[in-house]
Each structure stands twice: as structure tokens, then as C-alpha cells.
Amino acid sequence: MRRPLTIDHTVHVRLASRPGDRPVPATLRYDTSDPLAVRVAFxxxxxxxxxxxxxxxxxxxxxxxxxxxxxxxxxRFRPGLPGRTFMELKAPQGSALVELATEDLHRFLAATYAFVPQAVEAARLDVDGALAALLGSF
Known part of the structure; x- marks a missing residue:
């Protein structure tokens, strides 16, 4: 099995509900040990x-x-103004509309595909390991 690799990419986001606020940094993270998922930390x-x-x-x-x-x-995601992409987040406490630079997202996604192409991501899943961890927790 390959050693896991983590890709972190810092982006600046703006909350659409507060357009006058300065952008804040957020971190996009991709971990090859979980090849189907992306994380964003605010x-x-x-x-x-x-x-x-x-x-x-x-x-x-x-x-x-x-x-x-x-x-x-x-x-949810959707294209916004030219060069911008919106990410809508919904939680029981409320929702947020986050604006990101589309180029940052493309760059991050390209880096993830360089390490785990879309065609092989399912083959990279460690189903046995995940099942063993789940059953070991009982």
C-alpha cells in the first residue's frame, strides 16, 4: 500500500453575507488515504x-x-461572477454562502488529480482497513 499524502492549499474566502469584510484564509485539504473526499477548514x-x-x-x-x-x-457549489465560485454550506444553525477564487479551486483540484487520478480513486480506498477500524471500535 502507498504511503498517504496530504495536500493543503490555503485560499482566501469571503462570506457573501458580509461583502465589506476582508477575506479570511481557509484551508483546502486532500488526503490520499481518503481519495473521494475534500475538506475545507475555516x-x-x-x-x-x-x-x-x-x-x-x-x-x-x-x-x-x-x-x-x-x-x-x-x-453545494455554483459558478459566480467571472473568476469566482460560490460554496453554499447548510447546517441546523443556519447557512453560509462563501465566495472563492475559481483559479485557486482549479489549482487545488489539479494537484489532487496529479496524485490520485479520478479513474483510480476507488481503487485507492482501503475498505478492509476502514471496516477493521469500525469493527474494532465496538
Whole structure:
């Protein structure tokens, strides 16, 4: 089995509900040990409760969202103004519309595909390891 690799990419985001605020840094993360998922961590200053918040979603969702509206759950993407992409996040406490630079997202996605191409991501899943960890927790 290959050694896991993590890709972190810092981006600047703007909350659409606060257009006058300065952008805040967020971190996009891809871990080859979980090849189907992408994580985005928002710092405490951008979060509702003053603590860092991480959202997890399918890498394919991000890819689709760069071409058109995508998603029907808690995380959705859609193109915005030229060069901008919107990510909508829904939680029981409320929702947020986050604006990101489309080029940053393309660059991050390209880096993830360089390490785990879309065609082989399912083959990289460690189903046996995940099942053993799940059963070991009982």
C-alpha cells in the first residue's frame, strides 16, 4: 500500500453575507488515504461560534461545481461572477454562502488529480482497513 499524502492549499474566502469584510484564509485539504473526499477548514474568525469549522465533501462535487451548479445536500457549489465560485454550506444553525477564487479551486483540484487520478480513486480506498477500524471500535 502507498504511503498517504496530504495536500493543503490555503485560499482566501469571503462570506457573501458580509461583502465589506476582508477575506479570511481557509484551508483546502486532500488526503490520499481518503481519495473521494475534500475538506475545507475555516478559521474561528469566520465561524459562527468562534471555533474552527471543517466541512467534508466529495472531490467530484467540487469538480462538477466548477462547471455548473452542483450538489443537493449540505454542501453545494455554483459558478459566480467571472473568476469566482460560490460554496453554499447548510447546517441546523443556519447557512453560509462563501465566495472563492475559481483559479485557486482549479489549482487545488489539479494537484489532487496529479496524485490520485479520478479513474483510480476507488481503487485507492482501503475498505478492509476502514471496516477493521469500525469493527474494532465496538
Amino acid at each position: 478559521p474561528a474568525e469566520a465561524a459562527l461560534h468562534g471555533a474552527e469549522v471543517t466541512w467534508v465533501f466529495a472531490r467530484r462535487l467540487l469538480d462538477e461545481g466548477l462547471r455548473g451548479p452542483a450538489g443537493d445536500g449540505d454542501v
